[in-house]
Amino acid sequence: MSAGLALWRLAAGAAAPLLPLHLRRRARFGKEIAARLGERRGEGAARPPGRVLWLHAASVGETLSVIPLLEALATRAPDLTLLVTTGTVTAAGVLAQRLPGGLGGRLLHRFVPLDVPRWVTRFLDGWRPDCAVLVESELWPNLIAAVTARGVPLALVNARFSARSARRWRLLAPGLGRRLLGAFRLVTAQSAADAERLRALGAAEVLTPGNLKDAAPPLPADVAALTALRGAIGDRPVLLAASTQPGEEAIIAAAHRLLAIGHPGLLTIIVPRHPERGAAIAVDMAPLPVARRAAGALPGPETAIYLADTLGELGLFYRLARVCLVGGSLVPHGGQNPREPARLGCPILLGPHTHNFEEPVARLLAAGGATRTAADPVALAAAAGGVLSNPNRGRAMANAAAAALAAEAGLPDRLAGLLIGLLPGAGPGDGPMDGATPPATGPA
Template identity: 50%
Template sequence: MGKSGPFLRSLLARRARASKEDPARLPERMGTASLPRPAGKLVWLHAASVGEAQSALILLDALLERDPSLHVLVTTGTVNSATHMARRLPARAMHQFVPMDHPQWVAAFLDHWRPDRVLWMESELWPNMLAAIKSHNIPAVLINARLSARSVKRWRLVRKTIADLLSTFTIILAQTEDDAANFRALGAARVVVTDNIKYAAAPLPLDDAALPALFAAIGARPIWVYASTHDGEEDLACRLHTRLSKTLPDLLTIIVPRHPERRAAIVETCARHNLPAALRSTGALPTNQDAVYIADTMGELGLFYRIAPLACIGRSFSNDGGGGHNPIEAAQLGCAVIHGPHIQNLAALFDEMNAAGAALRLRDEADFEAQLTRLLTNSFACDELRDRGAAFVMAKAQILDRVMSSLAPVMAAA
């Protein structure tokens, strides 16, 4: 097992107790499959968490559509991503948790699944996994790849090691020209810019049958959505609601937390601000007495993008330093997009949307209040922002074709 085995087992057990792992599926994290390998061609598509999983689904659908004989194994590393996949995986696709980066667990995983191709959609480079893929001579592609200048500076100290890891990939599909240049600086031989595959995503799924009840409950009230919120942003939403309600007394603020398990803390935050709140997970709809509606369910963000004219993208004002979440999803479903200053994880995407007038950057809390007031009281301004967002999304519709074209030579012999 090696020295790291007991430590990793202990780590998995602790994570399971903290609900960060699925206890019933811990063997998968140690390389033991819970499903048989299907006969025939198998592509392994790995995505780290929910964000990457959503992008992976775009690619997955295209792969299966173009090759009716293909099966795809999708792996992820988080419980939420597994839940997301369970709802979305089509026929000929199956999900497993990715094994932790222990040599024996990696070997067991590869020996069972024997993938013909590997498509890797994660920024982390796992040394044991990539070395094993390379030693098995499995063609691999790094997709939707990002690499910051800060990472390049850090990795230059071990450039030879990083170059060896990157040599596992037949080709690297980078999101931007800057990303491509950074990969080349670390020794990557073949890098192509295909843009961010998130641009090519189908709209988030939504239950159309749930719309009438929500529309009826909300009525003519002005509403806005704070989407995929993190710690600190619910408190900000409550402060804004309290001030805006002086001008818009029937305002409804909808909070969709990124992690629904934080619901108790969010309810407490609303109570501290004396704002009545309803929890969607209880089956409740917002009443006229509710100031805040907490959508603490998984997979319903699309529903709230559809009913609201305006959304602020979460983790752009959060206490953890921010980073942002995908704004395309809101624009696709007709929401005007606003966001805070801390969107470094998707900076290129937000910058491009801002330059096109398809999103609006908020400098600080005061600017947030001013712009939220303007957009909620001026339907022309809000509609203009929505329309520019829709136009931006339409202009990005060809990205998937570029990705598939770049993959074609690698996939041809699979």
């Protein structure tokens, strides 16, 4: 055992007595489900007979990205049970909402155990997965060590490894990084840059078949809710600020005031990344007339700001907007996912801070599917006004964005073939289909 892993195991064991209190506190704030806290200790296994593939997607973004992969796995291996773990309540809710009906009882959800050795052991003893798949950057040392010790094939898919994370691993735990990444039989990265950083840290071979987030389906929208909103908004021009972070709403409100001069009837929809901030944001918007969706309101004729402080409805607002700002990009948060508006034909504005999504942002900007704005009201108003005043420009941006993301449609099926090939008992019908070999079958 490496010194880094030994220290981590010691620290996790020492923290374990305090973690139940931490979990109960999180449950009080809605960040855990009280009745399911046992799952965080590895309890609640109900393993069915047959082969079980375990896939862990930590949060909402990862969960959304793997839904097409889950469908492809179920199609390729009809006998396979899919155990999906998440680390957040919101991710679990998204999975329940978006799960294709055809998967039915073949997919089971649990919350992932915290990285305490005996809790991880209890989880693995109960579920006995035939293959384990981690998504993006979930490198939990005790979990990976325990899976490896059992000889369970381990894959890291759609891996994302920022330059900052790579520096941190190199400085703090280079030996542990090599040990963890060396445990994976399959590693696929979102981009060539991610692959290079993973190999430098110790991954033996990294494939770059594409980014699952490029292949995710468009965000859904409830038809009745969409009809009601369209009726309430009418032909008013709509600016959407999607998944905003603290500090952005004030800039957006000031930009609204400037834009409204040249665009009478302008409605600005603000969707905060964390809906629980809704009440505070509404106060900060004064004296602009605000309607809150969490209170059941629709935008009225006098509404200037419609505060969509609900969860899981962003697909509605991308369909209503003539232009959108991708939130988290006006402040040094790093930006949210620009692929979501691109799939729904909504012209995209990006602030200066987009390092969370460097590769798709670069691709969208190069294709003309998005445009930059500085992080101030005058610049934001000018960028949004340029699209609102020129519908042809907005359509051209939307078409360019959609084309920039079109290449990854077959990725979930290709990746499913690679994962099924890791399962014990993989037969002639498993693995990549004829004519569907991944575009990258070696190191990037």
